[in-house]
Amino acid sequence: MDGTITIHHNSGKRQTELLKFIKEHLSNAVISMEEDGGVITQPVDVVSTDSFTIYPYFFPGGDIGKLAVTGSVNDVVMLGAEPIFMTLSIILEEGFPLESFERIVSSIDNELRNLDLKILCGDTKVMNRGSIDGIVLNTTCFGKSVRSPLSVSNIEPGNAVILTGPIGLHGAAIMAMRKGFNVDFKSDCRALTSLLEIVKRYNIKTMRDATRGGVAQILNEIAVSTGCDIVINEDMLLIQEGVKSVAEILGVDPLYLACEGTAVIFCDEHDSDGVMETLNDMGFYPSFIGYVREKSIIPRVMLKNRFGVERVLPMLVEELTPRIC
Amino acid sequence: MQKSYRLRIKGIVQGVGFRPFVAKLAGKLNLNGYIENREMGVEIVLFCAEKELETFLHRLKIEKPAPSKILELSCEEIKTKNGEPDGFIIKASKKNGEITAFIPPDIAICNNCLKEMFNPENRRYLYPFTNCSHCGPRFSIIKKLPYDRPLTTMKEFLICSQCESEYTDPDDRRYHAQTNCCPECGPRYWLETEEGKVFPEEAVSKAIDILEKGGILAVKGIGGFHLMCDPYRESTVQRLRRLKDRPFKPFALMARDIETVKEFAEVSSEEEELLVAPSRPIVLLKKKKDVFEAIAPGTDRIGVMLPYTGIHYLLLRRLPVLIATSGNLSGEMLCAENREAKEKLSHISDAFLFHNREILNRCDDSVVKVVDGKKVFIRRSRGFVPEIVPLPVSSPSKLFCAGGDLKSVFGYVKGNAFYPSQYLGDLQFKLNQDQYLLMTGRFEKLFDLNPDVVVVDMHPGYFSRWLGELIAEQKGAKLVECQHHVAHVYSAMAEHRLESCIGVAFDGTGYGTDGTIWGGEFFFVERSHYHRKGWFRRVVMPGGEKAAKKPDLMATAYLFDAGMSLALEKEKLVQAASIKTSSVGRLFDAVASLLEICHENTYEGEAAMKLEGVASRGGGRVFLPFGLVDSEGAWEVDLRETIREILRLKERRVSIGELSYAFHHLLARVVLEICKKLRDEISENNVCLSGGVFQNSLLLSMCRKILSDSGFFVYTNEQVSPNDEGIALGQAYFYMLKERDLRW
Numbered sequence A: 001m002d003g004t005i006t007i008h009h010n011s012g013k014r015q016t017e018l019l020k021f022i023k024e025h026l027s028n029a030v031i032s033m034e035e036d037g038g039v040i041t042q043p044v045d046v047v048s049t050d051s052f053t054i055y056p057y058f059f060p061g062g063d064i065g066k067l068a069v070t071g072s073v074n075d076v077v078m079l080g081a082e083p084i085f086m087t088l089s090i091i092l093e094e095g096f097p098l099e100s101f102e103r104i105v106s107s108i109d110n111e112l113r114n115l116d117l118k119i120l121c122g123d124t125k126v127m128n129r130g131s132i133d134g135i136v137l138n139t140t141c142f143g144k145s146v147r148s149p150l151s152v153s154n155i156e157p158g159n160a161v162i163l164t165g166p167i168g169l170h171g172a173a174i175m176a177m178r179k180g181f182n183v184d185f186k187s188d189c190r191a192l193t194s195l196l197e198i199v200k201r202y203n204i205k206t207m208r209d210a211t212r213g214g215v216a217q218i219l220n221e222i223a224v225s226t227g228c229d230i231v232i233n234e235d236m237l238l239i240q241e242g243v244k245s246v247a248e249i250l251g252v253d254p255l256y257l258a259c260e261g262t263a264v265i266f267c268d269e270h271d272s273d274g275v276m277e278t279l280n281d282m283g284f285y286p287s288f289i290g291y292v293r294e295k296s297i298i299p300r301v302m303l304k305n306r307f308g309v310e311r312v313l314p315m316l317v318e319e320l321t322p323r324i325c
Numbered sequence B: 001m002q003k004s005y006r007l008r009i010k011g012i013v014q015g016v017g018f019r020p021f022v023a024k025l026a027g028k029l030n031l032n033g034y035i036e037n038r039e040m041g042v043e044i045v046l047f048c049a050e051k052e053l054e055t056f057l058h059r060l061k062i063e064k065p066a067p068s069k070i071l072e073l074s075c076e077e078i079k080t081k082n083g084e085p086d087g088f089i090i091k092a093s094k095k096n097g098e099i100t101a102f103i104p105p106d107i108a109i110c111n112n113c114l115k116e117m118f119n120p121e122n123r124r125y126l127y128p129f130t131n132c133s134h135c136g137p138r139f140s141i142i143k144k145l146p147y148d149r150p151l152t153t154m155k156e157f158l159i160c161s162q163c164e165s166e167y168t169d170p171d172d173r174r175y176h177a178q179t180n181c182c183p184e185c186g187p188r189y190w191l192e193t194e195e196g197k198v199f200p201e202e203a204v205s206k207a208i209d210i211l212e213k214g215g216i217l218a219v220k221g222i223g224g225f226h227l228m229c230d231p232y233r234e235s236t237v238q239r240l241r242r243l244k245d246r247p248f249k250p251f252a253l254m255a256r257d258i259e260t261v262k263e264f265a266e267v268s269s270e271e272e273e274l275l276v277a278p279s280r281p282i283v284l285l286k287k288k289k290d291v292f293e294a295i296a297p298g299t300d301r302i303g304v305m306l307p308y309t310g311i312h313y314l315l316l317r318r319l320p321v322l323i324a325t326s327g328n329l330s331g332e333m334l335c336a337e338n339r340e341a342k343e344k345l346s347h348i349s350d351a352f353l354f355h356n357r358e359i360l361n362r363c364d365d366s367v368v369k370v371v372d373g374k375k376v377f378i379r380r381s382r383g384f385v386p387e388i389v390p391l392p393v394s395s396p397s398k399l400f401c402a403g404g405d406l407k408s409v410f411g412y413v414k415g416n417a418f419y420p421s422q423y424l425g426d427l428q429f430k431l432n433q434d435q436y437l438l439m440t441g442r443f444e445k446l447f448d449l450n451p452d453v454v455v456v457d458m459h460p461g462y463f464s465r466w467l468g469e470l471i472a473e474q475k476g477a478k479l480v481e482c483q484h485h486v487a488h489v490y491s492a493m494a495e496h497r498l499e500s501c502i503g504v505a506f507d508g509t510g511y512g513t514d515g516t517i518w519g520g521e522f523f524f525v526e527r528s529h530y531h532r533k534g535w536f537r538r539v540v541m542p543g544g545e546k547a548a549k550k551p552d553l554m555a556t557a558y559l560f561d562a563g564m565s566l567a568l569e570k571e572k573l574v575q576a577a578s579i580k581t582s583s584v585g586r587l588f589d590a591v592a593s594l595l596e597i598c599h600e601n602t603y604e605g606e607a608a609m610k611l612e613g614v615a616s617r618g619g620g621r622v623f624l625p626f627g628l629v630d631s632e633g634a635w636e637v638d639l640r641e642t643i644r645e646i647l648r649l650k651e652r653r654v655s656i657g658e659l660s661y662a663f664h665h666l667l668a669r670v671v672l673e674i675c676k677k678l679r680d681e682i683s684e685n686n687v688c689l690s691g692g693v694f695q696n697s698l699l700l701s702m703c704r705k706i707l708s709d710s711g712f713f714v715y716t717n718e719q720v721s722p723n724d725e726g727i728a729l730g731q732a733y734f735y736m737l738k739e740r741d742l743r744w
């Protein structure tokens, strides 16, 4: 096959060709794509689904294919479960270059093999030109909990807040590419399955990958759902210089830039040393950034500077629109 | 012929010794009658001839206690059924009728009390809490109404018999003084250092020792804590700057007396009046040549206040001038609790001068300046809050107006009274948000306010908006939006009781109705209708929000807009920028940077202040051009040629003073030009100037002159600040006019 995706790939001979193409590229990861569905042969108790659109499709550190796999995998991991199966739905815009499509499918395959994860079932659709933007992927990941599921409702005042790595890499990499800046860092896009080790060993309350809206947004969501204030220390945040300068040029706060391989872990304060140490041993660059505080009538997230001044990090109103006063 | 009259007085007439004063005045004039506290003030009944009434009223107005304020005085002849009393009596307050709308602000210690404090024979000798019916803390210590000792933080101090007898004696200066106390029964100071505590007798002298040795002292006063030190010690001043993370922002000074002030600053009679007023604000004065460069670097002004409570007078006995800056962490409101101060200020101060009376409603020092003989508020807080601003219309609804974000002040409306809060600082800080919410609760209790309408700024990311929404939700109140610069204009209209005007709002930045960032706007306003009729050509804000702190970035934006070539790095920055603004505040920043005066704002308004500062060295020998483009019936100010001309003149070595003056003058001409065009369109002669940029004395003065010369009537803010502190008042008036328009 060569050239571009056409609307004829939706049915008949061309459809069979496309399916064959996908199956070939996904090597042995596909369990079934001919049947109307797959049969779950292992016990699972957790499921998460996500759709992925991103421009550019290829970025330093990953592409939309890798992101679609790690994204759903991470959602399952954040619930404290081992990913078992995945479903994959591909929606293409008529005219999408086959060469790009091939790269994306290969990337999905590569990531699945790394994770030793199988596609349970899948689907492909082609849509008329202009009705979607290039390619949309949907993945659903099934998992099996390694212990009782993690949940925000476990969080209590005094809990420690630990970040597994530097922040804002993905968001900054994407924005830099869109603006045509050359940068020396990559998106942190990756699966976080190794964090399950932490979940098995320590009293983890909950975990969240700081995707859309970044660390600040995730913490805000947790503050609202627990009704507690959260305070984090500015000095403890790991922000790469490259990320800082992109953020500065664009006038955005790295705390609101998406991460695709960094999670926020809430744990019992007594476990914080252990969690930090284990994360270090596993090759993460963790930092103990702050605490959950007492209940508040207006639960907020505070960023504390070295002088002790606490600035409120607001919930995003419009995506990445700075508050200009 | 003997008649009977009823006088009703509204205003600050409770808690300021007003009733004893009236009783004494009536006594001197030999008039029979009585006075009593009423809900909105006092009521006086007099039995006298018409001529005597006139004398009484005349002297009442002239001789009334300094901190009192008469907002409304009505007088009518009555047929009283009550018999004429023998003499003049003060009637006991009725329990229910005593809820008053007017609580006095904190009042500086009066001269009588000072005399006692420094009289070795007096039982209050050197007692820093000395006060009387005419003076002392009020708003800062009150929890609830009525204004009675048990509902203030004086409750903790059981009044002694001597003080009690003063309190109950109508002839005493301390008759009904709720804060009356003495060394026997009142609050006390102590000094805390690393070594431990030192109690009253020695506390003050030890504290002075520390100051004299170049130490930094945290002093609990009326509205909160000050950090104090010797302004003449370079090393101490630098240490304070370093520890407060405040490299250039001017510090306020507290000077022993007016003579001391005159040694280092020029003081006009209006400024002197403000300095010695019972509200004791910080007054921004022109400093004399080559003084206090380290205190107020790069500006020609210095903020000075006189002492306003006993402890200040005691501390100033040896050093004639002290730095008296807010005891806070950068950006936060000042500390008011002992524990809080210790937690936050320990790394800055060498010792704490604590007292044990709680401060309930913390207030920063107010800041004012005088422009064209008129008072301009830079910050309206201690000494003024909770005075109301009377409105020209009355509202059937009760309003809560959330105000702005950077210099937050909220306000309530009940009837035709607007109740502005004290300055609550930048709402991005947690402490300030907490204080904001706390104070809304307190205001509601104090003034019996329960809003059914909440007015907020349009900015979707404003905290004040968020908090306003929260309050609206709690109360089930209706939520209304008001655009930022429109609110600025309405704030001036409200003060001057205008229903229509040409509104000029020059500002930092605010969210426009079109979702872009405004800040240099011209409006037609008629009742609740407004039309945007002019603006400054928009330029980008490189780096977004950061551009407000970086005048050099704004200069880059203007250079780019003017078609000048830029370094690649800078061009990249401009091209990456996504936000555009018409802000005159940012224009000031850009020009200050172009003239090499200031490239970074380490505090808000630094570049603009410094630009204004050098303009006094210029004298109008240069004129800068500007363009006006008709944009569908509105006017766009095009400054691209102006920027190019500034650069050309700079190259030709025209002095920066001259250029700065020319820039101010240019803006005044722009204002005039557009106002004239608008007048031609709708024959409107009233012009309201508001927004933070009009804190600039030179610009304000030039605009006033140039407009008046062309037959305009110019109105500016006098009761609230032209900066974002005034937003709440504008929000209130805007909504009230809208409500009225809808009723009609």
Ligand SMILES: [Fe+3]
Binding pocket: B404, B484, B488, B507, B508, B509, B510, B691, B692, B723, B724
């Ligand atoms: Fe403003």
Ligand SMILES: [Mg+2]
Binding pocket: A048, A049, A050, A075
């Ligand atoms: Mg999801």
Ligand SMILES: [Zn+2]
Binding pocket: B109, B110, B111, B112, B113, B114, B130, B131, B132, B133, B134, B135, B136
């Ligand atoms: Zn007094």
Ligand SMILES: [Zn+2]
Binding pocket: B159, B160, B161, B162, B163, B164, B180, B181, B182, B183, B184, B185, B186
């Ligand atoms: Zn006493």
